[in-house]
Amino acid sequence: MTSATPSSERRVSARIGAISESATLAVDAKAKALKAAGRPVIGFGAGEPDFPTPDYIVEAAVEACRNPKYHRYTPAGGLPELKAAIAAKTLRDSGYEVDASQVLVTNGGKQAIYEAFAAILDPGDEVIVPAPYWTTYPESIRLAGGVPVEVVADETTGYRVSVDQLEAARTERTKVVLFVSPSNPTGAVYSEAETEAIGRWAVEHGLWVLTDEIYEHLVYGGASAASLPAVLPELRDKCIVVNGVAKTYAMTGWRVGWIIGPKDVVKAATNLQSHATSNVSNVAQVAALAAVSGSLDAVADMGRAFDRRRQTIVRMLNEIEGVLCPTPEGAFYVYPSVKALLGKEIRGKRPQTSVELAALILDEVEVAVVPGEAFGTPGYLRLSYALGDEDLVEGISRVQKLLSEAKA
Template sequence: MGRMSAATPPTERRVSARVGAISESATLAVDAKAKALKAAGRPVIGFGAGEPDFPTPDYIVEAAIEACKNPKFHRYTPAGGLPELKAAIAAKTLRDSGLEVDASQILVTNGGKQAIYEAFAAILDPGDEVIVPAPYWTTYPESIRLAGGVPVEVVADETTGYRVTVEQLEAARTEKTKVVLFVSPSNPTGAVYGEQETEAIGRWAVEHGLWVMTDEIYEHLVYGDASAVSLPAVLPELRDKCIVVNGVAKTYAMTGWRVGWIIGPKDVVKAATNLQSHATSNVSNVAQAAALAAVSGDLVAVEKMREAFDRRRKTIVRMLNEIDGVVCPEPEARSTPTRRSRRWSARRSGAGGPRTRSSWPR
């Protein structure tokens, strides 16, 4: 019997199609390049990652040092987060947003990125569409794809202050649309939606039975007369189909500590917690202790950072306008605050008396 000829083996897929389709984080790639050039002695200023160039406040660092010494933090803790941190996040959310939530509606995650992915993974099925206002942070569409969803871009430009309208969202909606992404203050444009705009988008989502995922991590980094409002606080009817993502990274200069969170309906938070229990177990206990000190404290640190950032943005614009052929508009507020949002701003800075639930305007 003659020998059988060897068949040519099929091309082997070494990386799954699902993961292979994900692009590298352009933000981190640019940031790594800038840091490498700076380390080599080049005069580089990086504008890639949204990273405050301030040290984490001392009292937060001290809380982490004490946590390192505490044997209870040397062991596993609940996958969904330290109970005391979840309670503090609930209190912080009421203080800063006027939104009352229970600790059972909160999941502590390894930074905002994990919160975004787990939120999408908990509510998306293959083929579900997510409306994504553009320009957008590069992680949003990749998280949607990884969760099996399909990102649908809706482009905003300078003519609308980089804010999308309800009419644009409606034009993008199909029978497959399940979620609309809402980011205010926007990453990367900095655009801030006013209260009326925010409520209109929320009502449109309620009318069509859509979920909303709102990223509020830049809530305190607003300038001029702008004041960010929280969508589920503005429109309580939306709360059963709204997921809020937030974290300590920007407000407290804690990007490297990797602590974020999800706030949402209990069933969705429970599903996301189950996912996290298999992916990472608990978030680092030391980082959670630091986050507890951060969210339990005041907002003095972010006020100082915001003043510095405001000076810098004005300086950047002035220097750009000194270049021949460049015309850069002067920095100004992206939206006009309402009477309510001005009261919120006063309370955030410490004015207006105790932050009790009854003191929040309805």
């Protein structure tokens, strides 16, 4: 029997040691490593558009590189012209009017999420987190001293939680509810009525809401993603919006996100950032300025391609016996249930979990997917359809062939 390691002998702090590696990035890294080794791996793991960043955005960055003005430190909270442009873009796209002083430019959406939680959570404060959830949410909450409280939705409700479920999870320690629409990993989109109902519930109980709008423009089939503070102005004093250029403009590697919220919270988060990272790369900020100030033509083109791929992947997955794949209304993910396949024999193995099934799929047919355990709901797989049409069809065809061999 071994004893716990004394804190004096622990090499990594308990707080950081408890953080799990990002499952989506781990799957993507493994797929890329196998491809680099010459294996014909097709990766459905990373949530990353396969399109290049639009040329006009790249050109703005090139010009910024040549301008000595951007070779120096700039304000920790973001270039003033970018903050003003984000405020204007928010009014244009969401109908939500904010001042530039309510904006903090961050190193991507992940930093925005962490800093937002860090600015409003005290140790032990609870955050209601609808599941399936993106892997970073609960880790950011824990790092900020909070306690994530999961509320699980499944395919029977389109992966959308109800006010009744949220109320059942509320305690005297509840401080924040997380709201994400469109959703990663499920592609779920809440209607305006559902969005307003959740907002009114939060107002009624004096709760904060952190709403992640990173996929705001990627919606399909007549769906629309309503911005919570625009729908419910009463919530604005306790609402933080997180967004960024990564998904809309195919700029995942540029690392520019932002927080929009009450001025005191944004000031506190800016103070934190001033010590953690200082300003976001000026070149990336200038690129983001060109993005948010420009048209949405590029995202419309991407959206048409994603919609086509969405329909293809849903159809092909639902052709597999034992797989149930709802049709997502937003983002670029599908989240099929594979519960009916667990425990069945597939090429001499009987995967008991979606982790084991995902490993089997990678080993046998060289297709990388992310198991539902990464998103708080075992028994599912997440597949991104932000990859080329040919790769998508080839990858799902391999999965179809493998899983068709399942037997009791």
